Amino acid sequence: MTSDIQSGAAEASIPSVTARVHKFALGAPAASAFFLGDTLAVVGTEEAVTLIRGLDQTERIEVAFGAILCAASDGKRLLTGGDDGKVTAIDASGTATTIATDAKRRWIDNVALHPDGAVAWSAGKTAFVRMPKGEEKSFDVPSTVGGLAFAPKGLRLAIAHYNGVTLWFPNMAAKPDVLEWAGSHLGVMFSADNRFLITAMHEPALHGWRLSDGQHMRMTGYPGRVRSMAWTVGGKGLATSGADAVIIWPFATKDGPMGKQPAMLAPLQARVTAVACDANAEVLACGYSNGVVLMVRIGDGAEILVRGEGSPVAAVAWAADGETLAYACEDGEVGVLPL
Amino acid sequence: MSSPASEKVPVTVLTGYLGAGKTTLLNRILSENHGKKYAVIVNEFGEIGIDNDLIIGADEEVFEMNNGCICCTVRGDLVRILGGLMKRRGKFDAIIVETTGLADPAPVAQTFFVDEDVQNNARLDAVVTVADAKWLSDRLKDAPEAKNQIAFADVIILNKTDLVTPAELAEVEARIRGINPYAHLHRTQRCQVALADVLDRGAFDLDRILEIEPEFLEGSDDHDHDHDHEHCHDPHCGHDHHHGDHHGHGLKHYHDEHMQSLALSSDKPLDPKKFMPWLQQLVATEGQKILRSKGILAFSGDDDRYVFQGVHMMLEGDHQRPWREDEPRLSRVVFIGRDLPEQAIRDGFDKCIAA
CATH class of the missing domain: 3.40.50.300 (P-loop containing nucleotide triphosphate hydrolases)
Structure with a gap:
């Protein structure tokens, strides 16, 4: 992952919109953030989700007795899983529904949502799917589930685990496909066009498969584990955290990133911790371990400062219409920037 | 972070x-x-x-x-x-x-x-x-x-x-x-x-x-001292003998056939340019046999104690603190492992003594 690193973004020397950011203090650490329509949902590390509507209204919703271990959203609903064995769905109105409670009160390690309304979660080695009509199915993989993602088409669930990913069709009796690659696979995501499947590994690396033929794609060179991945507008690139710059792997061609160098944007003297992409424009937002949040134009790397140094950034999120950007930090600071 | x-x-x-x-x-x-x-x-x-x-x-x-x-x-x-x-x-x-x-x-x-x-x-x-x-x-x-x-x-x-x-x-x-x-x-x-x-x-x-x-x-406090301490003491343990006053207790000698500890020491300073590559090579090649390793080292031209510890092939080490005036600059290294190639380790260690 060698590339020419431009001079670091000195805070004073780049345009700043920090004065336009509306700040909120949760009073407890934040872990992730999602827009449900124009409502921002900030997931805490423990107990509650805070909904922020407009620029002044906040609502705290209790979802777990202990830690909130995972969260996912389809832009309409937010799904959380807790160490109390509960899977909870929340909508923008603030209605919380318990989807499931693990019979043995095991930790819910992963959750995923399907656009059709199906939801998935995992506890230990078992992945569960609840269909829109309420029917529930489960599937056991050989080791603890590291990540879950629904394919964009059909009802197909990718279950990441040690030494690969299992692709399970919950509605079909057929034997699931297994994509093998040695090592522990944690995060997992499909490309929007259903051509590629990407995992974030326990090692500081990504692994990818071209689903048409199982062609492997190794994406290595990170100094730290990749925790945050987001597709740039049109699925042309995969923006990732884990390095001292945003690493964007090219996915526009049928070979994906094979044999190509990734783009490196917005280098700082700090680790990128979170990335999110505007779904409408060639712009991304990224947060760093030193608290800085930047908006970055993908074409030329131009940067705008959204937040200066402070508590490490846990999450960044764009509203689907691209009109609002938000960030959430480990100390509970949340910023909302109308664009 | x-x-x-x-x-x-x-x-x-x-x-x-x-x-x-x-x-x-x-x-x-x-x-x-x-x-x-x-x-x-x-x-x-x-x-x-x-x-x-x-x-x-x-x-x-x-x-x-x-x-x-x-x-x-x-x-x-x-x-x-x-x-x-x-x-x-x-x-x-x-x-x-x-x-x-x-x-x-x-x-x-x-x-x-x-x-x-x-x-x-x-x-x-x-x-x-x-x-x-x-x-x-x-x-x-x-x-x-x-x-x-x-x-x-x-x-x-x-x-x-x-x-x-x-x-x-x-x-x-x-x-x-x-x-x-x-x-x-x-x-x-x-x-x-x-x-x-x-x-x-x-x-x-x-x-x-x-x-x-x-x-x-060390004579730890919770031990009963009214009975004989029986413990391994044989050449393979490689203890230094400056605690010789403890050896009069009627010791029973045991040596496990496969698992043993190996202690090395030197009162002459070690050459860090020789010792560190040797240690890394040793754990890279014999790390499966070495369960634990630990060391306090006196390097030539270095007034700090260097300490390291390891588990199998993994090592971590750092300068700990300056040697005190009243403290002998003695380097000690201990390995616990199975079927350790004792002579090769001893020879390798000896070669790390600074000229």
Whole structure:
């Protein structure tokens, strides 16, 4: 992952919109953030989700007795899983529904949502799917589930685990496909066009498969584990955290990133911790371990400062219409920037 | 991103063969009024008779890392569980990881060397092994896991001493010392040991590597001194002989056929340009056999003590503090392992002495 690193973004020397950011203090650490329509949902590390509507209204919703271990959203609903064995769905109105409670009160390690309304979660080695009509199915993989993602088409669930990913069709009796690659696979995501499947590994690396033929794609060179991945507008690139710059792997061609160098944007003297992409424009937002949040134009790397140094950034999120950007930090600071 | 060592949550690894008394000790730790709250990662729910939402079941998933290091295995479930527990950081003071009776402690320890998140938030405090005074001698013969657990330990709780005669106790202690003369050994009934002797030991803390002496030479307070200390003392142990006054106790000599410790020392300074490559090469080639390693080193032209410790192929080291005026600049290195190529190690070490 060698590339020419431009001079670091000195805070004073780049345009700043920090004065336009509306700040909120949760009073407890934040872990992730999602827009449900124009409502921002900030997931805490423990107990509650805070909904922020407009620029002044906040609502705290209790979802777990202990830690909130995972969260996912389809832009309409937010799904959380807790160490109390509960899977909870929340909508923008603030209605919380318990989807499931693990019979043995095991930790819910992963959750995923399907656009059709199906939801998935995992506890230990078992992945569960609840269909829109309420029917529930489960599937056991050989080791603890590291990540879950629904394919964009059909009802197909990718279950990441040690030494690969299992692709399970919950509605079909057929034997699931297994994509093998040695090592522990944690995060997992499909490309929007259903051509590629990407995992974030326990090692500081990504692994990818071209689903048409199982062609492997190794994406290595990170100094730290990749925790945050987001597709740039049109699925042309995969923006990732884990390095001292945003690493964007090219996915526009049928070979994906094979044999190509990734783009490196917005280098700082700090680790990128979170990335999110505007779904409408060639712009991304990224947060760093030193608290800085930047908006970055993908074409030329131009940067705008959204937040200066402070508590490490846990999450960044764009509203689907691209009109609002938000960030959430480990100390509970949340910023909302109308664009 | 990385917390200072003092803010990292200490993690105690509790091992021991089946039925030795791990659960008894855990129940004591959880029920005694010590003002501390522990999160406990257990391999089987239900054995612990205490209701606590910080008791978490584990699966003992041992994962190989893709880093070309063949014995580099980690506990994947531990990475996940510690990550989840860190979300509730303010709710407990320390973490205890119980392993199954058949588990190898190495993947647990290696997790703390390999995983960045674990390293940033938690620190390995000590490996505590509970052993059954009545049955350990037998298990050392037929169960390699039991031998591993003794060899790996920083603290050994020799439990159920009321079920054996003084002679049998002496025998089992001698066998333990034949494998691991460096661990702190406590004789107990029903695991009645001061918890301060088990928890917060700092055994993996480089700043607290003070001395590397066989533990029985320290005259630890909880030992009965009215009977003979019997322990391994043979050329393979390689102890220095400057504690010769301890040798008059009618020692019983045991040497385990496969698992042993090897101590090296030099009062001449070592050449860091020779020693470090030698040590790295040694653990790279013989790391599968070396369970634990530790050293305090005096390098030529360096007024600081250099300390290191390792688990199999993994090493970490640092300058610790300046040598004191009144302190002999003695380099000491200890390896505990199985079938160690003793002569080759001794020869290699000797070549590291600065010219």
